[in-house]
Amino acid sequence: MSPEEFRRIGKVVVDWIADYRAGIESFPVRSQVRPGEVRAKLPEHPPERGEDFEQVLRDLDEVLLPGVTHWQHPGFFAYFPANSSGPSVLGDLLSSGLGVQGMVWATSPACTELETVVLDWLVELLGLPEHFRTDAVGGGVIQDSASSAVLVACLAALQRTGEEVARRGITRRHVLYASAHTHSSLERAARLSGVGADNVRVVDTDPDTLAMDPRHLDELISADVEAGAVPTMVCATIGTTSTTAIDPVPEVGEVCRRHGVWLHVDAAYAGVAAVCPELRWINDGVAEHADSYCTNPHKWLLTNFDCSALWLADRAPMIEALSVLPEYLRDEATESGEVIDYRDWQVPLGRRFRALKLWSVVRWFGAEGLREHIRHTVALAQEFAGWVRRDPDFELLEPHPFSLVCFRPRYPDLPVEEANERTHRVMDALNDSGDLHLTHTKVDGRTLLRLAIGSPATERRHVEQAWARIRQAV
Template identity: 90%
Template sequence: MSPEEFRRVGKQVVDWIADYRAGIESFPVRSQVEPGEVRAKLPAHPPERGEDFEQVLRDLDEILLPGVTHWQHPEFFAYFPSNSTGPSILGDLLSSGLGVQGMVWATSPACTELETTVMDWLVALLGLPSHFRTDAAGGGVIQDSASSAVLVACLAALQRTGEDVARLGIRRRHTLYASEHTHSSLERAARLAGIGSDNVRVVGTDPDTLGMDPRRLDELIAADVEAGAVPTLVCATIGTTSTTAIDPVREIGEVCRERDVWLHVDAAYAGVAAVCPELRWINDGVAEFADSYCTNPHKWLLTNFDCSALWLADRAPMIEALSILPEYLRNSATESGEVIDYRDWQVPLGRRFRSLKLWSVLRWYGAEGLRAHIRGTVALAQEFAGWVREDPDFELLEPHPFALVCFRPRYPELSASEADERTHRVMNALNDSGDLYLTHTKIGGRTLLRLAIGSPATERRHVEAAWQRIRRAVQVR
């Protein structure tokens, strides 16, 4: 494709994206295709001769688009948002156009130094401790997801136990700690790091807040030490996936410090809310106790997937765990010790120029625009929660500090299991309609519906329409 052809077709692609985003409300929120339906329409073999890109766009419209679930739809309430915005899309396009592979500083200094800059910007924007800055002992790095972030934290925590796990391997039994509401990525990290999922301890929670019980955590750690294990990492969550519950980071941190255990704070969804000063209370204890901290701009901060921000209070154990320097990567900048090589801050060697899209978002919206987005979605969620609270046919789960609301219909005439079954039927009927998309969770053995607001396209009218549809679906008994 020549530059002239790229210019012509590229304009068509940008127009296609703009038209899609402008008309997104015309699509059913969740794809309506059956399993295998998209694949059946695709050729069984690749083309022998190249085709015009116009044909690619036609097939996108006719074959692929019906199989797309529209995450940017204003009535997509199923999962935490995966925001995609104009400046982020353009930043991603620039990254693709440059085609940088930024594994070490020398392979593209701007790739490394822009990432260092925007990660330090985020420290200031979110009110995080200054030792998370890259000009201090710690530093920040963009990972692909919070799953990779917790794996890196596990590897660094293993190394900090003093057993030189990176060189000698795991020679003793190590244990990790999480509540029942911690994201499953911690268990996966335990498997990948060689710790094993059987060595992940599930800590009890406060029945009112659903946050981890620090007293129970201390008891479990003490029992594991007595049994000869090495307590290695505790994962505290700020905004759990099920309900956005918040673990008491300060109290958990005090236990970790007393027991010399690494504290990783997973704030994948909720951490970016701290761009609003009135919500920075969520990070109580992070500055004093967190060894690592993660939040995802690609969820709620208007940045395309993938862009997960990980900070460490001390980067040395991570680099000891991950750094291998083959001859073909040796260069004078690395050997000078004056630069960051982000290949040592992640599991893969290669890395894209992800900071370009985050940089584009931060510059386009500014702190003021980011705060307006967070505040707007939180306000919509609180208004929705108020409608639920006032309706005698529904039960609301409290608290709901962010933009997720968990609730369930009341069916007093039914047993608990029958009520849960009917709640599932209501959710499935709503989702099958294509008018909105919800998910569910289970708390205390009971099924609750989850409505997550986060799209910048979502307005009050969309939330109000969703509520009316939900009420009608429940009333059809």
């Protein structure tokens, strides 16, 4: 493809994206295809000769688009938001156009240094502690997801126990701690790191707030020490995936400090809310206790996937755990110790120029625009919660401090399991309608519907329409 062909076709592609985003409400939110339906429409064998890109776009419209669930649709209320925005898409395009592989500073200094600056900007925007800055003992790095972030934190925590795990392997029984509402990525980190899923302790939660119980955590750690195990890492969550429950980081952190255990704070969804000063209380205890902290701009901060920010209070254990320096990667800058080589801050060696899209978003919207987005979606969620609270046919789960609302229809005359089945049928009918997309969770054996607001395209009318459809379905 010559530069002239790229220019011509690229304009067509940008127009396609712009038209798609402008007309996204015309699509059913959730894909309506059956398993195997998309594959059946695709050729069994690759083409022998190259094809025009116009044909690629035709197949995108006719074959692939029916199999797309539209995450940027204003009626998409499922999971957590995976926001995208024009500046972010363009930043990603620039990253692809440059084709940088930023594994070490020398392979593209701008790739590394822009990332350090943008993550230091986020420290300021979110009110995080100064020692998370990259020009301090800690520092930040963009991971692909919070799952990778917790794995890196786990490897660093293992290394800090003094077991020399990176060199000798795990020689003693190490233990990780989480609540039943902690994201499943913590168990995966245990599996991948060699700790093992059986060595993940489940900490009790408060029955009202669903937050981790620090007293039970203390008891579990003490019992493991007595048994000769090595308590290695606690994962506290600010905004759990299930219900956005918030673990008491100050109290959990005190337990970790007494026992010398690494504290990882997973704020994947909710952490970006701290861009608003009135929501910065969610950072309580982070400065004093967090050894690592993660939040995902690709969820709620208008930056398309993948872009997960991980900070370390002290980066040394992480680098000790992950750094391998073969001869072919040696260079003068690395040997000088004056630069950051992000290959030592992640599991893969290679890395994309992800900072460009986050940089584009922060520069386009500014702090003011980012705050406006968070405040707008929180306000819509709180208004929706008010409608649920006032309707006698529904039950609302409290609290709901962000833009997720959990609720369920009331079926007082039905056994729990039958009520759960009926709630599932309601959700399936709503999702099949194409007007909106919800997901569910379970709390104390009860099935709850989750409505998560986050798309910049979602307006009050979309939330009103969703509530009307939900009431009709029940």
